[in-house]
Amino acid sequence: MRTGTWKTRTVRLALLGALAFASARAFAGSPAPVSGFSVAPADDGWVMGWTTSPQQAEGVKVVVVARTDGRFPENPTDGEPVAQRLDPPGTSISEPYAPPTSGETYSYSAFAVDESGTASAPAHAEATMPLQPPGTVQNLRRTDLGS
Numbered sequence: 234m235r236t237g238t239w240k241t242r243t244v245r246l247a248l249l250g251a252l253a254f255a256s257a258r259a260f261a262g263s264p265a266p267v268s269g270f271s272v273a274p275a276d277d278g279w280v281m282g283w284t285t286s287p288q289q290a291e292g293v294k295v296v297v298v299a300r301t302d303g304r305f306p307e308n309p310t311d312g313e314p315v316a317q318r319l320d321p322p323g324t325s326i327s328e329p330y331a332p333p334t335s336g337e338t339y340s341y342s343a344f345a346v347d348e349s350g351t352a353s354a355p356a357h358a359e360a361t362m363p364l365q366p367p368g369t370v371q372n373l374r375r376t377d378l379g380s
Contacts (some may be wrong), residue, residue, distance in 0.1 A: 255371060258347035263353050264293045264345035269325075270356035272341055278331030279360060283343055290347065293318040297343045300336070305357045306342040315341065323351070332362045 265286030272281050281297060298312035306312035316328050332339055341364070342355040 239324055240367045244254075248327075250254050263351045264347045265289050266353040267295055267343050267345055267356050270294040270341075270343045272339075272358040272360040274363075275329065278329065279362070281328045281330050281341070281343075281358070282326060283356065284325045285320050285322055286345065289345060292319070292358050293322075293345050295343055297328075297341055297353075299332075299339045299341045301337050301339055303338070303340065305340045305355065305359075307355070309344045309352050312342070333360050337362060340371075358369075 265288050267283040267285055270280050270281075274280075283295065285293070285295060295316070295318050296309040296314070297316040298306040298309060299315050300306050300312040300360040315330060318326060318328065320326060339360055341358045341360070343358075345353040345354055
């Protein structure tokens with residue numbers, strides 16, 4: 234009995250190791266992801282922030298895309314483009330952004346994309362744009378319908 238259990242554990246560990254190796258290889262050769270990706274309220278909308286990797290090669294741009302269906306974008310073309318910047322390695326960015334629809338929840342993903350189009354693993358953030366109150370009502374008159 235112990236031999237069977239040991240073999241099963243060995244096989245499981247071997248499979249887990251293979252999966253971890255396969256996951257690591259999936260992003261091998263891709264740009265380093267951005268860090269500290271966030272979306273925060275500002276006076277006229279939102280401010281997105283992130284830091285490019287200090288190990289990032291020259292010519293790597295950051296692409297931010299958004300979705301409103303409750304899913305985070307899985308790649309740089311899986312959603313509505315929001316921002317695209319080419320900044321030096323190790324740069325902290327603060328990018329203003331005004332979502333088009335109030336009251337909707339936006340799921341954002343930021344990718345580092347190299348010149349050949351290879352993307353990094355995504356960084357995620359989510360935010361809901363508050364509903365805007367209606368403007369001031371002017372020249373309002375009361376009308377009696379029963380008279």
